[in-house]
Amino acid sequence: MKVDINDLSGYFAKINFSVVDIRRAVIEPGRKRFGTVTSPFSGMIFPLRGRSRMFLDGVPYDMEPGKVFHGGPNMPLDKEVLGQSKWDFMVIHYQVHGNTQGTFPYALSHYELSPGYNSGINDTLHQMYHIYATPGNLSALKIKSLFFIILDELLTCADCRLHNGSRELVAEAAEYMKNHYMEPLTVPELARQYGLSSKQFAYLFQKHTGMSPNKFLIEYRMRRAKELLCTTACSVAEIAEYVGYSDPYYFSLLFKKRTGLSPSTLQVFRKNKKLITN
Secondary structure, X not given: OOOOHHHHHHHHHHOOEXXXXXEEEEEOOOXXXXXXXXXXXXXXXXXXXXXXXXXXXXXXXXXXXXXXXXXXXXXXXXXEEEOOOOEEEEEEEEEXXXXXXXXXXXXXXXXXXXXXXXXXXXXXXXXXXXXHOOXXXXXXXXXXXXXXXXXXXXXHHHHHHXXXXXXXXXXXXXXXXXXXXXXXXXXXXXHHHOOOOHHHHHHHHHHHHOOOHHHHHHHHHHHHHHHHHHHOOOOHHHHHHHOOOOOHXXXXXXXXXXXXXXXXXXXXXXXXXXXXXX
């Protein structure tokens, strides 16, 4: 089934569902099993290690880390482990309450998502798995909350990977930030400018630059501030305002945190050095 990430996100936001169980399995290389069916509940399969091929209702899926798969309830299933490594995976089964056919067709379908490798998703999966072993309503609440965190990360990452030209988009955004660093830029405003949500924009920016949009902006502002402190006679307050900070005290804290020196100390060093050279 072809997945519309926006539709799928909307369904999960609106439906009433509960997590039924969380299972982990490690299967030896070469193992095969044909003619079975999936659980009576809908499930998401998260590959952790190794590779396998599963046929969900006759449709083949090559399962490996970096991908996530969904299977509907009581669906014909064939599977075999590929390669020489053990096939290690987790499955989260969930149940939609109400008319699933009318309110959530994705729950009855099989499909693939490609979020890419994400350590955050894996860490949350393991956290859910350990909490599931502890019975009680509080554990059930924590599990559902963590499942929403996984869905958020999964769907955001999968959606971002569908965008073509993401590298060019990030390069354009970075150039825009360099040209407008003195303005009160925010991630939501930048994201809207490129037709993305804040989370999508931040994910793409981190992916292609190695740092968050906020860190990139702060680093560039501090670099420009250092240049101005060393080459002009402007006051700290004037420089702070010039590089986008209305509060000189906050600017000074950021500057010292990233350079090891306060703006005023750097100015003193520059003046002393100038006197010595003269």
